[in-house]
Amino acid sequence: MGSTPVAGELLAIGELAPGRIALEFRAPNLIAALRPGHALHLVRPESGGYRVRRVAPVSRVDLLRGSVEVALQPRADGGQDALAGLRIGEVIELIGPIGQPILINKATMRLLLIADGEGFAWVRALAIAATSAGISVTMLQQAETAADLPPASLLPDVVEIVVATSDGSIGHRGTVADLLAEYVVWADQAVVAGAADIRGAATSAVLRRRTADRTTASGKPARTRTAPAGDRAPWLQALLAHEIGCGIGACGGCTVATRAGQVRLCREGPAVDATGSASKGGA
Amino acid sequence: MPPRKRTKAAAPRTSRTAQVAVQAIERINPLTVDLAVTLGTEHPLRLERPIVVAAGPLGFGNEAGSAIDLREVGLFVVRGISLRPRFGGLMPRLVEVPGGLMHAVNRENPGADEVIDRHGASWRSAPCAVALSLVASSVKELAQLIARVERRADELGIAALEIDLTAPCDGLDGGRWESSADEALRLIDTARGATDRPLIAKVSSAASELRRLASESIDAGIDVLSVSGSPHGFLPDRARRGPALAAGIGELSGPLVRPAALAAIAEAASGAGAPIIGGGGIGSPADALDTFAAGASAVSLGTALWADPRLPGAVGDSLRRAVAARGETSVLALRGSALGSRHE
Numbered sequence: 008m009g010s011t012p013v014a015g016e017l018l019a020i021g022e023l024a025p026g027r028i029a030l031e032f033r034a035p036n037l038i039a040a041l042r043p044g045h046a047l048h049l050v051r052p053e054s055g056g057y058r059v060r061r062v063a064p065v066s067r068v069d070l071l072r073g074s075v076e077v078a079l080q081p082r083a084d085g086g087q088d089a090l091a092g093l094r095i096g097e098v099i100e101l102i103g104p105i106g107q108p109i110l111i112n113k114a115t116m117r118l119l120l121i122a123d124g125e126g127f128a129w130v131r132a133l134a135i136a137a138t139s140a141g142i143s144v145t146m147l148q149q150a151e152t153a154a155d156l157p158p159a160s161l162l163p164d165v166v167e168i169v170v171a172t173s174d175g176s177i178g179h180r181g182t183v184a185d186l187l188a189e190y191v192v193w194a195d196q197a198v199v200a201g202a203a204d205i206r207g208a209a210t211s212a213v214l215r216r217r218t219a220d221r222t223t224a225s226g227k228p229a230r231t232r233t234a235p236a237g238d239r240a241p242w243l244q245a246l247l248a249h250e251i252g253c254g255i256g257a258c259g260g261c262t263v264a265t266r267a268g269q270v271r272l273c274r275e276g277p278a279v280d281a282t283g284s285a286s287k288g289g290a
Numbered sequence: 291m292p293p294r295k296r297t298k299a300a301a302p303r304t305s306r307t308a309q310v311a312v313q314a315i316e317r318i319n320p321l322t323v324d325l326a327v328t329l330g331t332e333h334p335l336r337l338e339r340p341i342v343v344a345a346g347p348l349g350f351g352n353e354a355g356s357a358i359d360l361r362e363v364g365l366f367v368v369r370g371i372s373l374r375p376r377f378g379g380l381m382p383r384l385v386e387v388p389g390g391l392m393h394a395v396n397r398e399n400p401g402a403d404e405v406i407d408r409h410g411a412s413w414r415s416a417p418c419a420v421a422l423s424l425v426a427s428s429v430k431e432l433a434q435l436i437a438r439v440e441r442r443a444d445e446l447g448i449a450a451l452e453i454d455l456t457a458p459c460d461g462l463d464g465g466r467w468e469s470s471a472d473e474a475l476r477l478i479d480t481a482r483g484a485t486d487r488p489l490i491a492k493v494s495s496a497a498s499e500l501r502r503l504a505s506e507s508i509d510a511g512i513d514v515l516s517v518s519g520s521p522h523g524f525l526p527d528r529a530r531r532g533p534a535l536a537a538g539i540g541e542l543s544g545p546l547v548r549p550a551a552l553a554a555i556a557e558a559a560s561g562a563g564a565p566i567i568g569g570g571g572i573g574s575p576a577d578a579l580d581t582f583a584a585g586a587s588a589v590s591l592g593t594a595l596w597a598d599p600r601l602p603g604a605v606g607d608s609l610r611r612a613v614a615a616r617g618e619t620s621v622l623a624l625r626g627s628a629l630g631s632r633h634e
Binding site: 050053056057058059060061081082083084085100247249250251252253254255256257258259260261262263264 | 346347348349350353354356357369377378381382383384385386387388389390391393395398525527528534535544545573574593594596597598
């Protein structure tokens with residue numbers, strides 16, 4: 008349905024963080040089309056033969072190995088799905104790419120990524136691609152405690168990683184919301200991925216930044232800065248995850264309302280203009 | 291255990307009667323089995339195959355043709371449409387649950403006129419019959435909706451209208467139409483007065499007074515009863531601080547609903563009313579055969595199509611083989627085979 012299923016052989020099982028499983032599949036015919044922001048649908052029968060199309064964000068593409076690494080998202084019901092029990096060498100159906108790539112403006116030289124444990128998988132590929140393109144990347148990573156953090160080795164060395172933990176076991180004690188004000192003025196563009204609270208914090212910080220931008224020392228609003236031609240991406244994009252669905256934009260299961268209209272995450276998403284979305288599913 | 295050596299064994303001893311039966315069965319070529327069914331008598335709905343795509347999973351029409359081969363389908367039911375636009379609610383709208391999935395799309399649609407404008411051309415060119423699933427929260431609204439649809443239904447080649455009795459009803463404080471047989475029959479009666487097209491009434495396994503509804507709906511004007519709707523479900527989120535779905539209550543699909551759906555189909559079939567489209571958790575050809583055996587005259591496929599777009603073709607092939615194996619030539623020979631004397 009939609010894209011044709013491709014056989015993917017499982018090459019490796021890893022963890023992006025404790026309990027967050029990543030699967031690397033050999034799928035040379037698929038990887039050329041994959042970009043940061045894309046997801047794949049993984050299809051494997053659950054017990055009883057039931058098959059669903061489970062959304063898995065692409066967290067890394069290895070052109071030399073002809074492989075793609077995707078992250079298993081936690082299920083809403085807390086259940087352990089059949090994908091977590093895959094063994095090396097097993098083959099499942101992969102369908103993709105699902106969604107659209109994250110848009111990065113040509114003029115962007117400083118990219119701010121904001122993520123929690125669940126969001127990390129969605130932005131990892133972007134961090135790798137952006138640094139390869141010579142863009143300075145700072146990652147604001149949030150976690151409950153140091154043990155929940157993704158290993159720094161999963162990101163390129165040149166990425167600046169700033170950590171906030173709720174218990175203060177490493178980095179800033181608190182949340183990334185406390186740090187955003189400093190970093191949004193540094194960045195040319197930002198992308199946030201994760202739960203509603205972190206998306207909301209990022210959106211608020213960006214809206215405050217805009218207000219500050221538009222007010223001159225005299226107190227009169229300044230003229231709004233316009234992006235150069237060819238630079239049309241929203242300043243802050245939020246990556247919205249969804250679990251399962253039809254993958255062709257037909258079922259309505261992943262539709263979110265934004266100021267720009269309805270966005271079907273499997274077709275027009277997962278990135279939406281964070282300051283334009285209008286639902287709990289938005290930022 | 292070592293594999294048994296294959297030898298040219300002597301023909302098994304069978305009685306002459308059994309041999310005759312075997313010969314008769316062997317003479318039926320599955321390809322000659324007629325899958326076409328005509329549902330209803332007053333306003334008959336003819337389907338080239340007894341395979342229905344349920345309203346919802348494949349959308350309003352434009353996307354369906356790229357998702358599955360509609361030539362393998364007898365009836366495509368367009369995702370529910372209403373007189374005015376309906377908002378689908380907040381995310382998450384769709385989550386996995388043990389044994390299936392749960393959705394709360396709230397019959398989101400941009401309104402009948404816009405759906406017809408955007409998707410009508412795909413219905414006209416579809417290689418199967420097309421039905422519109424109508425969502426209304428009051429009798430008056432349904433009458434207006436049918437009037438709106440009827441203006442263009444012939445031009446668009448609409449074969450039938452489905453009345454969604456699993457949709458919320460204002461008069462029942464937002465409860466489903468199917469929760470009151472009286473209200474459901476009143477809605478059906480109104481629909482019958484507004485159209486001469488074949489009418490399908492969709493209920494779920496949770497419908498109240500299902501047997502009564504099945505037997506009386508035909509007098510109220512229904513031609514086909516679709517026992518394929520989704521029952522309600524609820525699941526807390528992982529932290530148990532709220533519901534997994536933003537809407538709270540959702541609708542269930544997948545294997546977890548299948549036994550209850552089969553029970554409802556069997557109950558409706560025993561009501562000796564309208565012919566039944568049976569659905570709910572059908573994920574394989576074997577599931578489809580079970581649904582026929584429970585009393586359905588056609589099967590409705592839903593979310594299983596997302597991961598298995600070849601399912602309609604597989605179901606069709608399986609039905610042919612099953613009919614041929616019984617020495618019959620019509621798919622209706624499979625209907626109610628598991629109901630025994632209750633159904634005869």
